Amino acid sequence: MSNEKRMIPTRDGFGDAIVELAKENENIFLIDCDISKSCKTTKFAKAIPDRHINVGIAEQNAGTFAAGLATMGKIPFISTYAVFGSMRMLEQIRTSACYPHLNVKVACSHGGLTPGNDGVTHQAIEDMGIYRTIPGMTVIMPADYNATKKLVIKAAEYDGPVYLRFTRDPLPIFYGEDEEFEIGKGKVIKEGKDISLIAIGDALHQAIAAADELEKEGVSVELIDMHTLKPLDIELVEKTLSKTGKIITVEDHNIFNGLGSAIADVIAEKGKGIMRKVALKDTFAESGDYYKLLEKYEMDSKYVLKMARELL
Amino acid sequence: MNKVCFLEEKAQEMRRNIVTMIHEAKSGHPGGALSATDIVTVLYFNELRIDPNQPKMKERDRVVLSKGHTCPVIYAALAMKGFYEMEEIYNLRKMGSILQGHPCMKKVPGLDMTTGSLGQGLSAGAGMAFGAKYDKLDSRVYVIMGDGEIQEGQVWEAAMTAAKYKLDNLVAFVDANNLQVDGHCTDIMPVEPIDKKWEAFGWEVIKIDGHSIPQILEALEAAKKVKDKPVCIIAKTVKGKGVSYMEDVCEWHGIAPNNEQYEIAMKELGGAV
Ligand SMILES: Cc1ncc(C[n+]2csc(CCOP(=O)(O)OP(=O)(O)O)c2C)c(N)n1
Ligand SMILES: [Mg+2]
Numbered sequence: 286m287s288n289e290k291r292m293i294p295t296r297d298g299f300g301d302a303i304v305e306l307a308k309e310n311e312n313i314f315l316i317d318c319d320i321s322k323s324c325k326t327t328k329f330a331k332a333i334p335d336r337h338i339n340v341g342i343a344e345q346n347a348g349t350f351a352a353g354l355a356t357m358g359k360i361p362f363i364s365t366y367a368v369f370g371s372m373r374m375l376e377q378i379r380t381s382a383c384y385p386h387l388n389v390k391v392a393c394s395h396g397g398l399t400p401g402n403d404g405v406t407h408q409a410i411e412d413m414g415i416y417r418t419i420p421g422m423t424v425i426m427p428a429d430y431n432a433t434k435k436l437v438i439k440a441a442e443y444d445g446p447v448y449l450r451f452t453r454d455p456l457p458i459f460y461g462e463d464e465e466f467e468i469g470k471g472k473v474i475k476e477g478k479d480i481s482l483i484a485i486g487d488a489l490h491q492a493i494a495a496a497d498e499l500e501k502e503g504v505s506v507e508l509i510d511m512h513t514l515k516p517l518d519i520e521l522v523e524k525t526l527s528k529t530g531k532i533i534t535v536e537d538h539n540i541f542n543g544l545g546s547a548i549a550d551v552i553a554e555k556g557k558g559i560m561r562k563v564a565l566k567d568t569f570a571e572s573g574d575y576y577k578l579l580e581k582y583e584m585d586s587k588y589v590l591k592m593a594r595e596l597l
Numbered sequence: 598m599n600k601v602c603f604l605e606e607k608a609q610e611m612r613r614n615i616v617t618m619i620h621e622a623k624s625g626h627p628g629g630a631l632s633a634t635d636i637v638t639v640l641y642f643n644e645l646r647i648d649p650n651q652p653k654m655k656e657r658d659r660v661v662l663s664k665g666h667t668c669p670v671i672y673a674a675l676a677m678k679g680f681y682e683m684e685e686i687y688n689l690r691k692m693g694s695i696l697q698g699h700p701c702m703k704k705v706p707g708l709d710m711t712t713g714s715l716g717q718g719l720s721a722g723a724g725m726a727f728g729a730k731y732d733k734l735d736s737r738v739y740v741i742m743g744d745g746e747i748q749e750g751q752v753w754e755a756a757m758t759a760a761k762y763k764l765d766n767l768v769a770f771v772d773a774n775n776l777q778v779d780g781h782c783t784d785i786m787p788v789e790p791i792d793k794k795w796e797a798f799g800w801e802v803i804k805i806d807g808h809s810i811p812q813i814l815e816a817l818e819a820a821k822k823v824k825d826k827p828v829c830i831i832a833k834t835v836k837g838k839g840v841s842y843m844e845d846v847c848e849w850h851g852i853a854p855n856n857e858q859y860e861i862a863m864k865e866l867g868g869a870v
Contacts, residue, residue, distance in 0.1 A: 335731065336731070338727065338758075338762070340754065340758050341754075341757065341758075343751075343754035343757070343758070345716075345717075345720070345750070345751040345754060346720045346723075346751055346754035346755050346758055348720070349717040349718075349720030349721045349724070349751070349755075350720045350721070350723055350724040350727075350755070350758060351724060352710075352720075352721055352724060353661075353710065353720060353721035353722060353723060353724020353725040353726075353727075353728070354724035354725070354727060354728045355724075356659075356702070356709065356710065356721070356724070356725060356728075357724070357725055357728030357729065357732065358655075358728075359728050359731075361724075376714060377714075377717060377720075377751075380711065380713070380714045380717070381710075381711060381714070381717055381720075381721060384701065384703075384711055385701065385702045385703050385710075385711040386703065
């Protein structure tokens, strides 16, 4: 991990993007659940107070309130931590937003192990898998500040429910400000022919470090940012599969139902290709520094390398 | 014909439609549909600003049937108002029907919210009322809840939100029939004193006999005069109202009448089979 790069959490990207967006689009509303400070939405509350709602520590209410507001033609973004946004308000979002396909966005900070020190209660490792299971839901995790800003705008432009997941901990800025993103279209960062590394969110940075290492060893790596878990860019997965035949998925999520599982589905249906998953191995983690947790739980670039060597 | 007589007749007609569609579907929830019928009748035939030709009209009033299992009452009301053909009620709960077992706003013209998962409707209604106020619409939002339903914690989260944002365009009915699935609310999980609870949450409370058309009319008028707070109308009702063998009988929460029972019900409701 390079230290020269600017480090910034993706929750900041959301906090900045939502204000810019709301200034341009009168239909954007923000619903907070008493954690606006740590979700970086205080700026919105100050800048656009009449479209800011703080329901307090009442996530279930936030979910259905947003659905009601969406029926009025508004675009409500709910902001909370990923554990609460995916589990405390799950059925509300499932039945009141996804079933009627309402324009509700659940935009959550503290994805994966990024709230490291807070420990298991605040580490969302199941959220993307849970939301992926709901018909009509879109699931996105941007990999850096700039990607976040762009994908938040894309989520607002899309008419329907979206789950967005951000990090509490800082990540290097990888993309330029003008990089373009499209929901459901993975980004090929680098083409290669020996092995494909496909990552989502903060895990992209581990994949990048592993890819750099592999390239030094003369391995031709195809590196993909699969920022949209659902709808999955199946076409791109099939394409890379036909090129390299070997995939390693990297995600800051439990090993079930996340990116690895989604891509395993494609491989199983195609009946060709091999893969390894780098993810949290169906265990709860613990309090600790985010990067140290990644190392201990075998989710870091070193482990990606190990898996790659196994496959090559 | 005076207004009260007209509404009373409409309510009986609505009850006949409810029993008919549940009988035809061979499943459904008659008890809570019949206890809410008088309220729904007054809303749809006297109160609401709605237009069957423009079901999505922005300026319309909204209704959220939070106790979604009792949707036959709304399905009947919307059919009687001409949002779709009356024949549609015979398709309740059948494959391909717009009339799902619990109501889906994407399928039913004139239906403002998808419900069926109890405890959520007031939040949705609060969201609508907030949106209406923001847009400076004078639309009003009516939410109908069950008395068992208010055991859900989310109801009280929504109650606080509506009070905080002074949603005086929001009216919540509690259909207080003292029955839920497993028995009397007073036994399963006491919700009384309902009025004091809503008052304590910052709501204006109006208590009525939920089967008295004049009292429902009066309450709705009184609610319009309340400023800066939401209004809760606690309607004392009888579950299964209008069909003698269903009245206050817990089992009629969620079963359909057989042919014989259907004939008795229709006779009691002043109709011919
Ligand atoms: C969240 C949720 N839990 C449980 C149910 C199952 N259920 C359907 S109706 C009902 C009882 C409702 O009682 P009440 O709110 O008093 O309605 P009414 O008496 O008017 O039928 C229950 C528990 C449900 N639909 N939603
Ligand atoms: Mg009841």
